[in-house]
Amino acid sequence: YRNLTHWLKTRSVSVDLNNDASLLIDIPDALCERDKVKFTVHTKTTLSAFQKPEFSVPRQHEDFIWLHDTLVETEDYAGLIIPPAPPKPDFESPREKMHKLGEGEATMTKEEYNKMKQELEAEYLAVFKKTVQVHEIFLQRLSSHAILSKDRNFQIFLEYDQDLSVRRKNAKEMFGGFFKNMVKTADEVIISGIKEVDDFFEQEKTFLLDYYSKIKDSTAKAEKMTRSHKNVADDYIHISATLNTLSADDSTFYLRLYKVEGRVASDQELKLTELLRYYMRDIQAAKDLLYRRARALADYEHSNKALDKARLKSKDVPQAEEHQQQCLQKFDKLSESGKRELTSFKGRRVVAFRKNLIEMAELEIKHAKNNVTLLQGCIDLLKSN
Amino acid sequence: MQSLQKSGDYKGCSTGVLLKLNWYSLVAYLTTVSIIFEQYLWDGVELFYIFYRHFYRPASLPAEDVSTNSNGPKQDSLFDDDPEDLFAEATEEVSLDSPERDVLLSDGPSPAITPITPPTSVITPQSLTVPVSLQIEEEEGGDSFDIHIAVSDPEKVGEFSGTFWHLRDKQDSSGTSLSVFKQGEFSVKRRFSDFLGLHSKLASKYLHVGYIVPPAPEKSIVGMTKVKVGKEDQSSNEFVEKRRSALERYLMRTVKHPVLLKDPDVLQFLESSELPRAVSTQALSSAGLLRMVNKAADAVNKMTIKMNESDAWFEEKQQQFENLDIQLRKLHASVESLVCHRKELSVNTALFAKSAAMLGNSEDHTALSRALSQLAEVEEKIDQLHQDQANADFYLFSELLGDYVRLITAVKGVFDHRMKTWQKWQDSQMLLQKKREAEAKLQFTNKPDKLQQAKDEIKELEGKVQQGERDFEQISKTIRKEVSRFEKERVKDFKSVIIKYLESLVQTQQQLIKYWEAFLPEAKAIS
Numbered sequence: 027y028r029n030l031t032h033w034l035k036t037r038s039v040s041v042d043l044n045n046d047a048s049l050l051i052d053i054p055d056a057l058c059e060r061d062k063v064k065f066t067v068h069t070k071t072t073l074s075a076f077q078k079p080e081f082s083v084p085r086q087h088e089d090f091i092w093l094h095d096t097l098v099e100t101e102d103y104a105g106l107i108i109p110p111a112p113p114k115p116d117f118e119s120p121r122e123k124m125h126k127l128g129e130g131e132a133t134m135t136k137e138e139y140n141k142m143k144q145e146l147e148a149e150y151l152a153v154f155k156k157t158v159q160v161h162e163i164f165l166q167r168l169s170s171h172a173i174l175s176k177d178r179n180f181q182i183f184l185e186y187d188q189d190l191s192v193r194r195k196n197a198k199e200m201f202g203g204f205f206k207n208m209v210k211t212a213d214e215v216i217i218s219g220i221k222e223v224d225d226f227f228e229q230e231k232t233f234l235l236d237y238y239s240k241i242k243d244s245t246a247k248a249e250k251m252t253r254s255h256k257n258v259a260d261d262y263i264h265i266s267a268t269l270n271t272l273s274a275d276d277s278t279f280y281l282r283l284y285k286v287e288g289r290v291a292s293d294q295e296l297k298l299t300e301l302l303r304y305y306m307r308d309i310q311a312a313k314d315l316l317y318r319r320a321r322a323l324a325d326y327e328h329s330n331k332a333l334d335k336a337r338l339k340s341k342d343v344p345q346a347e348e349h350q351q352q353c354l355q356k357f358d359k360l361s362e363s364g365k366r367e368l369t370s371f372k373g374r375r376v377v378a379f380r381k382n383l384i385e386m387a388e389l390e391i392k393h394a395k396n397n398v399t400l401l402q403g404c405i406d407l408l409k410s411n
Numbered sequence: 412m413q414s415l416q417k418s419g420d421y422k423g424c425s426t427g428v429l430l431k432l433n434w435y436s437l438v439a440y441l442t443t444v445s446i447i448f449e450q451y452l453w454d455g456v457e458l459f460y461i462f463y464r465h466f467y468r469p470a471s472l473p474a475e476d477v478s479t480n481s482n483g484p485k486q487d488s489l490f491d492d493d494p495e496d497l498f499a500e501a502t503e504e505v506s507l508d509s510p511e512r513d514v515l516l517s518d519g520p521s522p523a524i525t526p527i528t529p530p531t532s533v534i535t536p537q538s539l540t541v542p543v544s545l546q547i548e549e550e551e552g553g554d555s556f557d558i559h560i561a562v563s564d565p566e567k568v569g570e571f572s573g574t575f576w577h578l579r580d581k582q583d584s585s586g587t588s589l590s591v592f593k594q595g596e597f598s599v600k601r602r603f604s605d606f607l608g609l610h611s612k613l614a615s616k617y618l619h620v621g622y623i624v625p626p627a628p629e630k631s632i633v634g635m636t637k638v639k640v641g642k643e644d645q646s647s648n649e650f651v652e653k654r655r656s657a658l659e660r661y662l663m664r665t666v667k668h669p670v671l672l673k674d675p676d677v678l679q680f681l682e683s684s685e686l687p688r689a690v691s692t693q694a695l696s697s698a699g700l701l702r703m704v705n706k707a708a709d710a711v712n713k714m715t716i717k718m719n720e721s722d723a724w725f726e727e728k729q730q731q732f733e734n735l736d737i738q739l740r741k742l743h744a745s746v747e748s749l750v751c752h753r754k755e756l757s758v759n760t761a762l763f764a765k766s767a768a769m770l771g772n773s774e775d776h777t778a779l780s781r782a783l784s785q786l787a788e789v790e791e792k793i794d795q796l797h798q799d800q801a802n803a804d805f806y807l808f809s810e811l812l813g814d815y816v817r818l819i820t821a822v823k824g825v826f827d828h829r830m831k832t833w834q835k836w837q838d839s840q841m842l843l844q845k846k847r848e849a850e851a852k853l854q855f856t857n858k859p860d861k862l863q864q865a866k867d868e869i870k871e872l873e874g875k876v877q878q879g880e881r882d883f884e885q886i887s888k889t890i891r892k893e894v895s896r897f898e899k900e901r902v903k904d905f906k907s908v909i910i911k912y913l914e915s916l917v918q919t920q921q922q923l924i925k926y927w928e929a930f931l932p933e934a935k936a937i938s
Contacts, residue, residue: 237773243766243769243770244763244770247762250762251756251762251763254752257756258752258756261748261752262749265742268745372776376778379937380779384934384935387927390927391927391928394921394923395924397920398917398920398924401917401920402917404913
């Protein structure tokens with residue numbers, strides 16, 4: 027894991043999210059034990075709300091999930107887009123490949139085995155990098171949000187130097203979360219059925235629903251594409267190993283070619299697929315906002331009906347009125363903040379796409395140019411012999 | 412005890428029946444089963460159609476005449492064509508006569524009841540013919556020359572009568588030591604079976620004296636029948652292209668060999684406009700089966716011959732070729748996997764391109780939408796690029812490796828022939844020894860005529876032994892020459908192919924650069 031720490035140290039923090047010096051968060055270190063990844067969350071702050079100006083705490087993935095869920099459940103934040111929770115670190119794929127490699131060791135030459143092992147270690151590293159990045163971005167989104175950064179639970183997460191597990195979900199709460207997911211699907215029905223009075227939200231709704239399905243599809247296809255690319259790179263390893271034993275002059279180029287091909291595949295993966303994947307989740311979060319607002323609208327309409335009924339019966343009118351007022355307030359608040367959030371969301375999305383697409387294109391060009399020089403060198407070498 | 416005996420009797424009865432099934436019919440049955448299984452993967456109706464059409468419109472006529480498909484049923488000529496004496500013997504269980512055929516025709520498309528004949532007859536007249544163009548350029552002052560053979564697309568002449576390939580030979584210089592060729596440039600039509608026939612003739616003439624005869628392209632029954640029936644799809648086009656380039660490479664290798672080039676059969680193949688029909692090349696013909704049987708017998712023999720290798724060179728070379736064989740096979744498998752994965756990559760890229768286009772459509776920010784559509788276009792072009800690269804992978808690299816795997820088998824065969832020659836020599840030497848001992852014994856008996864006979868036999872055997880020794884030395888010498896030529900050719904061949912392959916990779920990468928550089932400004936234009 028020497029490589030990982032080196033990468034962590036030399037990484038440039040994403041400028042757009044961490045430009046507020048009052049609260050700077052990053053993950054400088056991470057450790058992988060068996061199934062669990064331990065992140066070191068490092069905070070630097072000028073805010074008085076915190077006890078110290080600089081501190082680090084160890085956190086596990088489950089702690090991040092706890093934080094996310096707490097924020098989602100907070101009524102006050104109903105009008106905000108809560109940043110999507112980071113996905114669980116998934117080392118399944120490289121682990122499976124490592125296992126297969128171990129089984130097939132007997133059939134390969136030592137060199138081939140070493141190369142495949144190297145390749146797998148690089149893949150493992152890539153997964154590691156990905157998960158660190160994703161967790162970091164989650165925290166940085168929170169820290170750069172005007173309202174969410176002041177959340178008490180968020181501060182606890184950053185500061186509390188004991189294990190957070192006491193505050194984490196127990197089984198009963200998990201069940202509750204399960205139920206909530208089912209409610210969410212019911213929400214989808216509500217949201218599509220409700221009559222929208224506001225043009226802005228009507229547009230957003232149509233757009234987000236459509237965009238979500240498209241981006242989900244693109245993410246899946248992009249993943250498939252990068253996997254195929256990896257397969258091609260793996261083949262080059264085998265080919266180069268066999269050519270080596272045939273002791274042809276051209277063996278060396280294949281050795282290097284596979285490395286480049288493999289790197290192209292993993293760079294593509296990081297840029298394109300991750301971009302799509304992240305925004306897919308982000309759009310889901312935006313959709314959640316719309317659901318909450320739709321629910322508030324439904325509540326408001328119910329309260330209206332209840333008020334009318336109460337007026338008819340001349341019973342409990344003041345309570346009904348108050349209830350109706352509350353609902354209206356809530357709905358208005360949600361609509362107002364929702365509008366703000368969705369607009370800034372769009373801006374964020376466009377910026378992120380632009381950055382990633384540019385970086386991806388530049389990387390592709392760089393790799394292709396490298397390949398050309400490499401290949402040309404080999405051709406010249408062969409021709410001169 | 413009694414019951415045992417009874418069961419024994421019963422067993423004896425059934426084994427008796429089994430024993431009646433002689434070797435040939437068993438083999439025939441097995442080959443039929445394997446053919447049928449292969450065809451079962453197919454459209455049964457089409458198969459029936461072939462049988463039907465064949466029986467009522469056979470096209471089994473001499474190779475050079477093409478348009479003879481429409482004459483009425485000539486079922487007798489069908490069977491005269493193919494010397495099926497072997498099958499005649501084997502027909503205790505399976506009969507070849509008409510009632511069976513009628514049964515086949517009336518029963519509809521159920522290949523299961525097919526006797527041995529139909530598959531054979533399907534193969535018989537329907538070989539693919541190849542246009543081959545030969546270009547001979549001679550370098551100044553000498554034996555070395557460059558022959559260029561181009562095999563052009565096959566021509567389908569008439570239904571079921573098979574396709575003809577055009578063979579075009581070109582000779583630029585005139586009045587040369589290559590007087591073996593009569594004209595400057597010529598073009599002939601050849602069928603696939605002609606190529607196989609040429610190879611079998613060369614093999615029978617040269618293999619046993621130590622020359623490495625390039626192996627002919629393989630038959631593919633499924634691919635062939637698909638093309639013949641006229642299935643115009645991607646896989647049949649690929650098959651035709653694969654066969655075309657395989658035939659081209661085969662001819663090039665054959666004519667590059669200095670000895671084979673001067674062979675009259677080769678000359679006849681390249682020049683004469685009509686070629687006598689090659690009959691013994693069908694997969695299921697009697698000759699084909701004989702070959703299979705011989706191969707099996709050879710394999711057994713190889714294991715029993717123990718040769719005292721006096722020449723370390725041979726031992727070393729044999730080991731080398733064994734290793735080379737293993738490595739090439741492994742490499743071939745890896746390259747085939749590469750081709751497969753690259754094709755997969757191309758498919759997935761195309762899918763992604765479509766998806767990205769849809770995403771761009773639903774994006775409401777105009778600049779981003781445009782950029783996404785551009786991305787989709789780039790990916791689509793890249794998919795095509797991957798497709799082309801996969802083809803290059805295949806036609807350049809993979810096919811070459813396949814050829815060499817087969818060539819190495821031929822080389823190993825030549826080494827085996829040397830062993831057989833040695834064996835023959837040793838055998839005749841041993842026989843001579845025995846005869847001498849017998850003669851020595853006869854000296855003491857009073858049988859003058861027998862003694863004379865023994866002396867004559869000994870003289871004959873001495874001659875044989877000398878001949879055997881000469882043969883062995885000759886084949887050893889030839890093999891040495893051949894192997895060094897082969898090695899040189901191999902290195903040259905590999906080098907040129909690998910250079911071509913690398914150049915194709917470079918091209919792909921340069922195209923990639925172009926596409927992405929065109930995309931970059933679009934991405935930057937997002938505001």
